Amino acid sequence: MDVAGAAGGRSPIYRRVAEDLRQAILRGDYASGARLPAEDELAERYGVSRGTVRQALGVLRADGLVTSRRGTRRVVLGPSRLQSFEELRSFTRWARSLGEEPGGRVVRVEHATADEAEAHHLRLPEGASVHRVLRLRTLSGRPVMVERTTYPERVGAIVAALPKGAVSHSEPLEEHGVIFADADHTIDVVVADADDAKLLGCAVGDPLLREWRCTTDPGGTPVEWSQDRYLPGTVAFTVHNSTATTALGRQLDRRPRTAG
Amino acid sequence: MDVAGAAGGRSPIYRRVAEDLRQAILRGDYASGARLPAEDELAERYGVSRGTVRQALGVLRADGLVTSRRGTRRVVLGPSRLQSFEELRSFTRWARSLGEEPGGRVVRVEHATADEAEAHHLRLPEGASVHRVLRLRTLSGRPVMVERTTYPERVGAIVAALPKGAVSHSEPLEEHGVIFADADHTIDVVVADADDAKLLGCAVGDPLLREWRCTTDPGGTPVEWSQDRYLPGTVAFTVHNSTATTALGRQLDRRPRTAG
DNA sequence: TAGTGGTCTAGACCACAGC
DNA sequence: CTGTGGTCTAGACCACTAC
Numbered sequence: 177m178d179v180a181g182a183a184g185g186r187s188p189i190y191r192r193v194a195e196d197l198r199q200a201i202l203r204g205d206y207a208s209g210a211r212l213p214a215e216d217e218l219a220e221r222y223g224v225s226r227g228t229v230r231q232a233l234g235v236l237r238a239d240g241l242v243t244s245r246r247g248t249r250r251v252v253l254g255p256s257r258l259q260s261f262e263e264l265r266s267f268t269r270w271a272r273s274l275g276e277e278p279g280g281r282v283v284r285v286e287h288a289t290a291d292e293a294e295a296h297h298l299r300l301p302e303g304a305s306v307h308r309v310l311r312l313r314t315l316s317g318r319p320v321m322v323e324r325t326t327y328p329e330r331v332g333a334i335v336a337a338l339p340k341g342a343v344s345h346s347e348p349l350e351e352h353g354v355i356f357a358d359a360d361h362t363i364d365v366v367v368a369d370a371d372d373a374k375l376l377g378c379a380v381g382d383p384l385l386r387e388w389r390c391t392t393d394p395g396g397t398p399v400e401w402s403q404d405r406y407l408p409g410t411v412a413f414t415v416h417n418s419t420a421t422t423a424l425g426r427q428l429d430r431r432p433r434t435a436g
Numbered sequence: 437m438d439v440a441g442a443a444g445g446r447s448p449i450y451r452r453v454a455e456d457l458r459q460a461i462l463r464g465d466y467a468s469g470a471r472l473p474a475e476d477e478l479a480e481r482y483g484v485s486r487g488t489v490r491q492a493l494g495v496l497r498a499d500g501l502v503t504s505r506r507g508t509r510r511v512v513l514g515p516s517r518l519q520s521f522e523e524l525r526s527f528t529r530w531a532r533s534l535g536e537e538p539g540g541r542v543v544r545v546e547h548a549t550a551d552e553a554e555a556h557h558l559r560l561p562e563g564a565s566v567h568r569v570l571r572l573r574t575l576s577g578r579p580v581m582v583e584r585t586t587y588p589e590r591v592g593a594i595v596a597a598l599p600k601g602a603v604s605h606s607e608p609l610e611e612h613g614v615i616f617a618d619a620d621h622t623i624d625v626v627v628a629d630a631d632d633a634k635l636l637g638c639a640v641g642d643p644l645l646r647e648w649r650c651t652t653d654p655g656g657t658p659v660e661w662s663q664d665r666y667l668p669g670t671v672a673f674t675v676h677n678s679t680a681t682t683a684l685g686r687q688l689d690r691r692p693r694t695a696g
Numbered sequence: 697t698a699g700t701g702g703t704c705t706a707g708a709c710c711a712c713a714g715c
Numbered sequence: 716c717t718g719t720g721g722t723c724t725a726g727a728c729c730a731c732t733a734c
């Protein structure tokens with residue numbers, strides 16, 4: 177089994193093995209409910225050690241693709257449509273991964289001093305200089321989400337210099353060396369205010385799905401704090417978790433009406 | 437460093453090391469933003485191999501407690517209040533972990549045949565026998581959530597035999613050998629129907645936070661499909677994810693009003 | 697009892713961060 | 716350059732499942 181290039185030429189072996197197994201599952205070589213070959217056999221087949229195979233299977237386990245239980249072969253749970261961290265973090269990349277055309281329009285920018293909540297989440301002293309950006313996000317032209325992001329000075333200065341109609345903010349930030357490594361998300365419901373209603377084309381008081389997001393760099397320094405408000409029926413948040421590990425994704429809301 | 441018993445006498449060493457480090461972080465020995473000792477030093481300190489230390493650190497990484505980056509020491513992100521899979525899966529255990537008194541009252545039970553959506557999610561043939569349970573869940577007496585769960589015959593028969601006022605359904609199920617191993621969650625917004633309004637004490641048409649949940653056993657067989665509708669302001673769903681891994685929790689909605 | 701995944705060890709080399 | 720985490724190997728033993 178030639179595993180080179182399955183996930184880019186320079187990725188570690190376990191990533192390439194994981195990608196090869198993922199493709200095999202998506203292709204139907206291992207149907208939903210089927211049992212995977214034993215770890216020892218996979219190790220021999222790929223010409224790697226069992227440890228490396230276990231690393232690869234750990235990736236698939238975290239994505240909710242396969243189970244694991246001592247004493248029995250691993251079982252395929254089925255194809256999973258979980259997005260990677262990058263797709264989850266960036267509206268632009270998420271839209272592209274769905275084949276939709278992402279759009280963004282900056283509505284308002286403020287250079288202000290951090291209030292209590294902002295100071296807390298960005299771990300800044302109260303009154304520190306921050307940038308607030310209000311932005312409408314669209315999918316193939318349809319208004320979908322209103323994004324209110326607060327950036328610390330260093331990051332906000334880069335964002336403020338971008339053109340108002342820039343589709344992606346995250347990509348230029350990465351090019352300027354801002355590294356996104358960890359994010360905490362909170363999901364709840366909120367009612368639309370005047371800004372939301374005007375931008376999304378709904379009524380004031382209509383319910384919106386809200387995601388709070390605080391992102392940090394590898395050193396643990398917060399780089400953005402955002403509150404995104406989605407029109408109902410446009411997105412839902414999906415999560416996979418298990419006794420071993422957990423994973424999160426975000427998907428278009430296309431599920432059927434229930435009957436329960 | 438004696439690590440025995442830090443996470444139960446019979447847990448593997450890496451779990452006990454992880455628990456010890458977690459406590460050290462919670463205790464403030466390693467403050468938020470501080471750097472952890474190197475893996476080699478931890479290995480020597482705990483008297484284990486570096487591989488075991490890395491397994492322990494992987495647990496903390498998945499929980500969003502520490503970062504990791506090649507070339508530099510790990511950084512403490514801060515105490516995290518992520519719930520375990522068990523707390524996330526069971527309303528009863530979640531409530532207890534918060535110090536709230538969980539309650540449940542069965543409103544309606546049906547022995548029916550699976551419709552298309554149910555058959556799909558429970559991976560049954562359409563028309564297979566299923567049990568539907570409508571239940572009101574309370575926290576310390578307050579109505580919080582309406583739960584509509586569909587069980588396959590084998591599991592539903594156990595649930596149907598429970599007393600109407602049983603606080604927990606998941607615990608008796610586990611005692612009967614039903615093992616919960618993996619869950620897929622989807623979170624969106626829905627408006628209250630007549631049942632919701634009557635049970636939760638809100639108006640028909642009010643927005644509710646909805647969680648769909650499909651849980652499977654270690655063999656990949658679905659054991660429940662549920663649709664839970666929460667009163668806004670009672671809960672929010674929280675997720676931690678990173679370039680390496682992800683994790684999910686659920687928490688009471690006590691966040692401050694925003695200023696963004 | 698045989699097969700399997702879970703845990704653990706002791707080493708090795710590499711890529712990257714920071715001096 | 717040194718220190719660090721990331722990757723990988725080749726073994727070992729154990730706990731559990733299924734026959």
